[in-house]
Amino acid sequence: METAPTPAGSPPPPVHVAIIMDGNGRWAKARGLPRTAGHKRGAEAVRRTVEAARALGISYLTLYAFSSENWKRPTNEVTDLMGLLRLYLRNEVSNLHKNGIRLRIIGDRSRLSPDIVTLIDESEAKTAGNTALTLVLALSYGGRQEIVAAARHLAAAVAAGTLQADAIDEQALSARLFTADIPDPDLVIRTSGEKRISNFLLWQSAYAEFVFSDVLWPDFGRDQLEDAMRDFHGRDRRYGNAPG
Template identity: 70%
Template sequence: MRDAEQSRPAEPPVHVAIIMDGNGRWAKARGLPRTAGHKKGVEAVRRTVEAARELGIGYLTIFSFSSENWRRPEEEVSDLMGLLRFYLRSEIAELHKAGVRLRVMGDRTRLADDINRLIDQAEGLTADNKALTLVVALSYGSRQEIAMAARRLAEEVKAGRLDPAAIDEEAVTARLYTADIPDPDLIVRTSGEQRLSNFLLWQSAYSELVFVDTLWPDFTKRDLEAAIEEFHRRERRFGATTAGSR
């Protein structure tokens, strides 16, 4: 029985989150404008979504545009928003056909009205899909998200709807964008950088972190599989100890 259990394929992580980094460096290395790297990065998103679905991952969160990215040159931001429009118009039908549910989280007040309409339409169309939930962190910053949750709690206390003594981890979690999404089991960052960059700070308390040298436009299913293999080599204790440890 033990041999059978050891030969059984390991279950994939329920939730994988990816910090997609390296588009600019990919383009620079080829003497191309940064826009070319971003366009190539969209192809990597397509590959990775399909790979995640094939591998049986339940949730895939991608960090597509941070709250800090608004400070980039206006031309680059405009190009990124153009790519977002293209993705929402050209890819949603395929995502829907593949059974992928789309969720967008972040400060959408800074997005153009037409982009918000496209997001609403895409989320509505794919709402009942079950094969994979694709969460796109857009205009997102984790500190901003936590501050938003704290503000909501303060407003509820002020209105008399919430006892301050009732504020605990669950209360904070319930007011985050990810309230109905499990915390990520695995966070992958590409391009060799080793930091979270204001991404899912609350939710990543017990996530396994894997940093890979591959630039995002070159990321493939094999890279994802390798990160998952590394995840399975880790011993997740969530602050506890295992038998025989001290």
């Protein structure tokens, strides 16, 4: 898997792209298939999109794979999703490693089964030195919960006397998020036509550009990623500054 050079005169790719993968269930329903079939096709879209991100020179790709709210789904569906996660970690990590891709997992691991946590630890360790692309999977993840956990860490440090309350600033809180060593996303994409962020990277997306695609996640791939990047490059990113 080769990384394509940026054509002369073309803008550089966004450093960090984050995607809310939505539409597996609707894709399956439209075809008279069980939701499991949609999730399986969604896993294929993950593979295509990771390959495309690496080829296009994106440095960080974060995928919203399983939210903290997804635990409320029917038990059978959660079981199927966890099974797909196991398969991905067992079967795809060697390919990621071969292609120089680092795997990172963010989220509340305490709710994951011990064997999945072990697979995560092994996968992260195996790929830790890779630099072609960092693939971040948000699992059992919620943006509000992440901020609450960071606030608790800050409060504990103040109570212990290792941090002064007036020393708490944006940098101090950012340093206690799951993404402390990952740059904030430049571009956030949501598939399936929905136009909300669903508790995803709330703090980190403060100045991200958002692209909402009508394509259902199982049909997403390089063409759709490039479309979103073209939209991104057409934006005037002022970070709160007055318009020119």
